[in-house]
Amino acid sequence: MSLATDAADKPTLYKRIRADIEKRILTGEWPPGHRIPFEHELVARYGCSRMTVNKALSELAQADLIERRRRAGSFVRRPQHQSAVLKIADIRAEITALGRAYGYELIHRKLRAATAADRDRLGVRKAGKVVSITCRHSADNVPFAVEDRLIDLSSVPAAAAADFSREPPGSWLLHHVPWTEAEHTISAIVADDHTADALAIAVGAPCLVIDRYTWRSARTITAVRLLYPGDSHRLVARFKGG
Amino acid sequence: MSLATDAADKPTLYKRIRADIEKRILTGEWPPGHRIPFEHELVARYGCSRMTVNKALSELAQADLIERRRRAGSFVRRPQHQSAVLKIADIRAEITALGRAYGYELIHRKLRAATAADRDRLGVRKAGKVVSITCRHSADNVPFAVEDRLIDLSSVPAAAAADFSREPPGSWLLHHVPWTEAEHTISAIVADDHTADALAIAVGAPCLVIDRYTWRSARTITAVRLLYPGDSHRLVARFKGG
DNA sequence: TACGATTATATGTCTAGACATATAAGTCAA
DNA sequence: TTGACTTATATGTCTAGACATATAATCGTA
Known part of the structure; x- marks a missing residue:
C-alpha cells in the first residue's frame, strides 16, 4: 500500500479521502453537478482498494453531499438550504x-x-x-x-x-x-x-x-x-x- | 452462504440486518442501554462475513440509533427527542x-x-x-x-x-x-x-x-x-x- | 485495599479479489 | 428518424481473510 498524495495519514485513509472530496465541494472547486472521479480513479490516486474509496463515497452519499448513479458516476449535489x-x-x-x-x-x-x-x-x-x-x-x-x-x-x-x-x-x-x-x-x-x-x-x-x-x-x-x-x-x- | 433467519432476501443482506435491528429497537424489545449482539454473533446468525454486519452496524451508528464501544460492544442509544x-x-x-x-x-x-x-x-x-x-x-x-x-x-x-x-x-x-x-x-x-x-x-x-x-x-x-x-x-x- | 501492569477481545480499518445489476451508449433494423 | 436490442461500465454488495487499537477485565504487587 502507498500514499499517493501528501502527508502522513493521521486519520484513517477513508476519512482522508472523504475529507478531501468534501473540501473540494465546499470550496466550490467541484460545483453542483460536477462528476467526481470514478472509484477506480480514486483507487489509483490513493493507492488503496476499492472498498476503501467506496466507504468514503458511501458516507458522502448518505450525507447527501453527492449523488451516486450506476454506470454514470458520482455527482456533487446542489446545496439544500431548506434542510437544517x-x-x-x-x-x-x-x-x-x-x-x-x-x-x-x-x-x-x-x-x-x-x-x-x-x-x-x-x-x-x-x-x-x-x-x-x-x-x-x-x-x-x-x-x-x-x-x-x-x-x-x-x-x-x-x-x-x-x-x-x-x-x-x-x-x-x-x-x-x-x-x-x-x-x-x-x-x-x-x-x-x-x-x-x-x-x-x-x-x-x-x-x-x-x-x-x-x-x-x-x-x-x-x-x-x-x-x-x-x-x-x-x-x-x-x-x-x- | 446461508440464510439463518426467515424469508428470501429481496433487499440486500446488510439492509435486512440493519432493518432487523432497527425494528427491535423501535419496538422496545431492545431498550436503550441494551447491548446488541456482537458482530461475530450476527455473523453466525446470518451466515455472512463480518464486513456485512459491520456495514449494517456502522450505518445504525451513523444514524445515532446505536453507540459502538471498542471491546465493550454496541448499545442501543437513548432516543434524542431534541434533534429534528x-x-x-x-x-x-x-x-x-x-x-x-x-x-x-x-x-x-x-x-x-x-x-x-x-x-x-x-x-x-x-x-x-x-x-x-x-x-x-x-x-x-x-x-x-x-x-x-x-x-x-x-x-x-x-x-x-x-x-x-x-x-x-x-x-x-x-x-x-x-x-x-x-x-x-x-x-x-x-x-x-x-x-x-x-x-x-x-x-x-x-x-x-x-x-x-x-x-x-x-x-x-x-x-x-x-x-x-x-x-x-x-x-x-x-x-x-x- | 488500592493501584499499576498485563491480557483478552470487540470494534476499526483495510485488502484483493468476486459476481450482480442498473443503465448510458452504441448498434442495427424498420 | 425512431425504436428495439446489445454491450460496456460504474456502482452495489459480498467474502475470507488481516493487522491495529482502545479498553474492560484480570492479575499481581505495594
Whole structure:
C-alpha cells in the first residue's frame, strides 16, 4: 500500500479521502453537478482498494453531499438550504447548559376519559383514557416555558401511576418509552391573559410555540405544546454541510 | 452462504440486518442501554462475513440509533427527542407545493458601503460593500413573507450586478454560490407599523421570524431575516428515528 | 485495599479479489 | 428518424481473510 498524495495519514485513509472530496465541494472547486472521479480513479490516486474509496463515497452519499448513479458516476449535489438540523433540546438540559438553575413546577394534573378534543389532538379515533398535565419550567426562578401535555394511556399505561410532581413528564417519557418519532410544529402567537400570567409577561407579548406530536410505530404517545416568551427565547438550527 | 433467519432476501443482506435491528429497537424489545449482539454473533446468525454486519452496524451508528464501544460492544442509544430535521423550504417551492400562485416583488435594493450595523449583522470586521434588499413573497396575491437581506459583496462580487427585480435573491444565491453552511434562529415578535403594513396584518399581530446567517468556509455570504404572519405560517420539523 | 501492569477481545480499518445489476451508449433494423 | 436490442461500465454488495487499537477485565504487587 502507498500514499499517493501528501502527508502522513493521521486519520484513517477513508476519512482522508472523504475529507478531501468534501473540501473540494465546499470550496466550490467541484460545483453542483460536477462528476467526481470514478472509484477506480480514486483507487489509483490513493493507492488503496476499492472498498476503501467506496466507504468514503458511501458516507458522502448518505450525507447527501453527492449523488451516486450506476454506470454514470458520482455527482456533487446542489446545496439544500431548506434542510437544517434543529436542536430542540430537553428543557432542563437547555437551562443548565446556560449555567442557570433549573426549576420545575407541576401546575395541573388530571386523569380523564379522552374528550373529542383530546382525541383530535392526539390523532386517535378510539376513546380511551388520557393524562393531562400542565407544568412550568423556570431558569433562576424566572418562568422559561409552560408545558401543556396530553399522554395517551392506552399507549403508555404506566403514565397513569407516574408522579409528575417532581419529574417533568418529558423526561419521564424519555425513560419509559423506548423509541419514538416526533413531529414539531413551530408557530407564533401573542400571549392571552392566561399565558401572560403563567409566563409572567405582558398580555399581547409575542410567544414562540412548539407543538410536538410523538408516536411509536403508528401508536400515538403524547402531544405537547410548549410556550416560550418570544422575545427572549430562540431556536437555533444549524445547517450541516455534510 | 446461508440464510439463518426467515424469508428470501429481496433487499440486500446488510439492509435486512440493519432493518432487523432497527425494528427491535423501535419496538422496545431492545431498550436503550441494551447491548446488541456482537458482530461475530450476527455473523453466525446470518451466515455472512463480518464486513456485512459491520456495514449494517456502522450505518445504525451513523444514524445515532446505536453507540459502538471498542471491546465493550454496541448499545442501543437513548432516543434524542431534541434533534429534528427542520425543513425550511425555499419559499417559492413552499408556496407552489401548496398549489398556490407564487408572487415576488422587490421593494428596495441598495448598494452601499457597510455600516457598523451591517458589519455587526454579517459578523465581519473589515469595511466593504454590501447589497441591502427588501422584498416580499406572496401566495395568491396575499403577502406570505417579507425578506430583509444583506449580501456581502466582498464574498459575492457578482451580486452587485445581479438584477433582483424578478429573481428572488435567495434563489439567485443558490445558483451562484457553490456550497454553504447556515445557521437559523427562530423567534417570535409582534408586528410593528412597518411590518404590519408589509404583511397586511394588524399591528400587534404575532410574527414568526427566521434569521438565517450563511457562510462558506468561514467567509460570510449573506444574512437574511424572514418575517411570516405567525398565526398562519407554521414550520414543521419531523424527527426521524433512524 | 488500592493501584499499576498485563491480557483478552470487540470494534476499526483495510485488502484483493468476486459476481450482480442498473443503465448510458452504441448498434442495427424498420 | 425512431425504436428495439446489445454491450460496456460504474456502482452495489459480498467474502475470507488481516493487522491495529482502545479498553474492560484480570492479575499481581505495594
